[in-house]
Amino acid sequence: MDQNSLLFAILLGAPLVGFFINGLNFRSHNSKLSGSIATGAAIISFIAAALLVKELIHLPPEARQIKSSFFSWMAVGDFSVDAAFLVDAISAIMILVITGVGSLIHLFSVGYMAHDEKPAKYFAYLNLFLFNMLLLVLGDNLLVMFVGWEGVGLCSYLLIGFWYTDPAKAAAGMKAFITNRIGDAGFLIGIFILFLTFGTVTFTDLLSRLPSVAEVGWTGPITLASLALFIGATGKSAQMPLYVWLPDAMAGPTPVSALIHAATMVTAGVYMIVRLSGLFVLAPNAMLVVACVGAFTALFAATIGLTQWDIKKVLAYSTVSQLGYMFLAAGVGAFGAAMFHLMTHAFFKALMFLGSGSVIHAMHEEQDIRKMGGLRKQMPITHATFFVGWLAIIGFPMLSGFMSKDEILWKSYSSSAGHPLLWFVGVVAAACTSFYMTRLMALTFWGGSRVPKETHPHESPPTMTIPLIVLGILSLVGGWIGIPHVIGALIPGHPENYLEHWLAPALATVPMEEGSSILEFSLMGISVSLAAIAAWFAFDFYVVHPERPKAVAAWFGRFYEAVSNKYWVDEIYQARIIQPIVDGSKALWAYVDVGFVDRLTYFASDVVLGAGGMLRSMQNGRTQQYALYIALGLAITIYWVLVG
Amino acid sequence: MSQLLPVVVLAIFVATFGLLLMFLASLFGAKGKKSATKLSSYECGVEVAASPTTKIPIKFYLTAILFILFDIEIIFMYPWALAYGDFIEAGLGIYISGAMAVFLAIFIFGLFWEIKSRALEWE
Amino acid sequence: MMSLGPAMFYVFAAILVFFALSVIMSPNPVHSALYLVLTMISLAGVYFHLNAQFIAGVQLIVYAGAVMVLFVMVIMLFDIKQELRAFTKGLISGALKVASAAFVAGYLIGTFKDVSVGSQSASLAGNTDITKELALMLYSKYVLAFEVLGLLLLVVAVGAVAVSRVKGGTHAKH
Amino acid sequence: MPSIESLNQIGLNHYLALSAIIFSFGMIGVLMRKNVIVMLMSIELMLNAVNLSFIAFSNFTANLNGQIMVFFVMTIAAAEAGVGLAIAVMIYKKFKEINIRYFEQLRG
């Protein structure tokens, strides 16, 4: 075992050990102890990740891969899978984000879960999630990735339903799990197709065998596999039409929402597509589907976000919308931009979720923004950091969100796989984002206080504010590693787009049009000014003239009703999909199951019972008689092997 | 076998030596009358009351089991200690220490668990 | 003195077979246990001869010095005397048992005659520091098994204490 | 018929045969003794026989894996003896005798 393997082992092992320690001690009420163990594990993991990435940086760009095979997992005929791990440029970003943001959120949780009933269980789940997420991103083949993929699904389920005594929360957990299963089925089918076509599930082998298939010209299986994998991605990353679980997932503790449902797990789909970018670029039709679904989801979720009153629901729809951006980027071939937005989004969305957690904590579990307002005075640190997050997400120039979002918009316009229409949808979605985020900000922190008299909001303890501050700084400057060329050209020193350089060797490319920088600037200007106008409107509505929104809502009429009821998507699913399935299942049960299957099984059991009755005399509890059977069996086996 | 032979020879020699001594002692020893009282088990002068094994705490047995388990863990450390220098020279010092650290953590946990659970108490 | 080789082997083999047979034939469990100790010490000698010096030492320490001490201790605690009926009843099943064991042994011996790896040329004898080699393998290739065994021992230690505590357990109060 | 030469040239076969004989003794002990402790000892005998074959293979194929395996087997044998004797002690405490037939009474 060399040094890198050791780093891998520490990286993956630390959260696992933390999980075992807290899991074995799950009855403990000592949130400080279990929290420190879990946070320590996450930080150790982060250090290992950093060291690993440091090793990676020292390698030449084209050879930036560190592989480590731990053991042979399964070998069936030609099919063999190793428990092997791979760090390259893409997963390096992921592990840093997962362990870094993860550590901060663990730290935040120590304060947030201080008064909970079963903190050890919570931290055990959180560490298990970290382990599975790392498995997902580090897996060197699709199967290891799938294990992580399922593992994070499990942890997500456990954590959404963490307060399972509330039936609604338990139901939300199940909804997330079942919706994810649909996507997982697609993912598995995709793996099968890939294995059938290429005979391997290892990423490196897969990508090296792709060109030979592309030469033949028949890309049917590739398109099919890409679409199947994308179904998996829509499930995990909450895209149309499988996004419905994510808003409900807000039933879990807020740090969980920040970690799992904003920063890491939901980006797994994006990560998977980026990881298999070589596959997707060979399937332009699938790419188009990805882009369209992404753009549509971005807009769709953003409009729903306009009317939500629950602080976490707003953020949840915002997450869905931002994930849509990432898929839009991936769909137009801007994989680097997708990764970039994934990273910046992890920073500012985790920040906003944690900020909302801080608010909810201060408001004694109140999540309705109509009952907040003016919290700026009571919670200065939370407000300041949330403000930074707000600036980042609405695309205030030079903040992280601006960098990544505008790169996506520009690529969706300029890429050969892009289209001005996609750009337009993106810009409208950006404007909506700006509006609802400003609305959230205004209703929560600004204006007059609508806080009920009996609650006394207060600033959160340092364990909660420190992560906020760190994430706030990251949201401010995190975008500077990927400054677009046109802006970089204006800044003294001409900083390069480091991220693009870093990722380039690991990604497949789509031909890009060399757009003029004037065009890029003007597009940028359009989106920024639209966002600014939207923000101004929101400010005007909710701070300056609080009576106006009602009038506007009335003016929109039925459309407003549709939006505020989330387009009745849940109801439609219930009526059109779930109910028919339930009815059909009932029919199957009444006729097929009772009439045929049960009879068959009864017959089988009768046979077994009869045979068992005869054999029962052998099971007389006499140990030595059992030993004799073993001995006779051994004798027969030896005879058979050696002589027969 | 050449290394082992002297050990066997010595063991046989020592055994013979011991038997010889006992034979000599029985040869020269006083030949007293054997009476039932003389041959009865020593019990500080009173009649033997009960079988020797009536009241023996099974405590000893638990000690023996724990001894076996810890003994093996210690034996596992011997090859490690033997090859420690070689591992360090090969640049694998951190690795081998880490591997043993995990093992030792289990060992220490076990030991302190036994102490805490009062399995090692003698009252 | 290399000519002692085969003679030594036959002497050891005869001793081993005698001791092993005595273990199962002796009606007194104390004698059985003592014969087993002797078997294990002799086996340690054979291991030593087969270039497994360290394993021979471990055999002495662990088997002869620890496991068998436990056995002897338990037998003494229970005051188990000579057994009137040491063997199970049933002539037919007894014959069947002996026959199956003999069958296994016979076939094993019979087939081993064909094993062709018996050349001394490929022996470990040339290897100077076997114990160090052993350590290198144990802590690299088998490191996982090594850790898991540590865990197993922990579990058994905890289990032994737990068994002693349950109702009707070894240390339960009467 | 084994020739004189094969009797003089001690090779792997001889050790394996010895191991097989000891193993079958252990097996007979397990199958036929009534005393649980003696049965456990017979199991140790069988394990020792297997260890002997491991060591013999290890020596004659110049491969240390066998010795490591023996190391592991010893560990597990010790654990097994500990647990087995614990059960035997419990049986003794209940029935004042260590006969295998009391194991029929065990219910979990």
Next chain:
Amino acid sequence: MGSDIFEVSVNFLKMIVIFLMMVQLVPLLVWVERRGSAFIQNRLGPNRVGPLGLMQLLADAVKFLTKEEFVPAKGYRFLFYTAPVIALIPAALAFGAIPLSAPIRVEAFEWLGRNWGPYTFAFQSYEIGIGIVFVLGASSLAAYALLLAGYGSNNKYSLFGALRASAQTISYELALGLSLVGVLLLFNSFQFSEIVAQQAGPMSFQFLGKQVTVPFLPNWGFFYQPLGAVLLFTAFFAESNRLPFDLPEAEGELVAGYHTEYGGFKMNMFYIGEYGHMMVASALMTTFYFGGYTIYPWLTQESVSSWFSQFTPTQASLLTALVLHLVFMAKVLLFLWIFVWVRWTLPRFRYDQLMDLGWKTMLPWALGNTIVTAIVILIMRTNWSGQ
């Protein structure tokens, strides 16, 4: 054992001489013990028979020899007689594996019309590659003598004493085995001669990958493993059932422990076993921590052999070995004296205190010693500069 008749017979004789030396030391030690205890307790001790009471030993031997032989009626005759013999063997076997001096080199010579040699005779009964493990293994068999004696006597004091003794022996075997890990970490060898060789010369060790030498101190293990040495020595006390750990024969409760029913020479053999253990312990302490037969900083093996330069090489080698053997024995006797001294200085432990000391104090300390040693060695020997 050797390649020709000369070597074989020398080796055999050597073995027997070393064993007899060990046996002969026992009466001497008994005398030292008795005189020493008298000295410590401000008494006279045996002083009637011979000068300084030295002939007392012979008188004792005669007394032992003429004691009446008998086996308790309820005892198990065979086990009763085997136990004392078994008591002798482990100590003798263990002692035989320890080098008592530098090896003797015999040059080739002609004798009885034949060419003999050259030979190298190790100054020990036999050389075993896995020395430490062998000694541990051999001495772990000592528990059987106690158990058999206790069981064979079929007396409740004997049995109880035997169980106590064996439980105590095995409990301290853990601390013993674990403190040896520190020695192994330091010397990375199972072989005694190798360990002694590493302790020759001035103190020299690696400090952060660089060699550092302290010329005025010997390179003895004690300076690296002081805690380990103390723990090991204490564990040896318990292993040999010496005071303050002689609970198995606590008179107040157990009469005389496992040898309650023994008398005469059989009893004496248990004593030989016990003193044999003490000798093994002292020899091991000397070998592991006090440089074995080396005597630096005043003299090295070479300078000793240079005294005998006028003799033939064979004679010089022999004389050097003898001188070094005396040095070794001096160290060993020092430790044996400490055994005696402690016996008459410290009170006896209670049994629970004894078990607590073994399991809850010494074992954790030995563990700590191992861990600290490993970490220090890792830091000191690793080549941090990376070249």
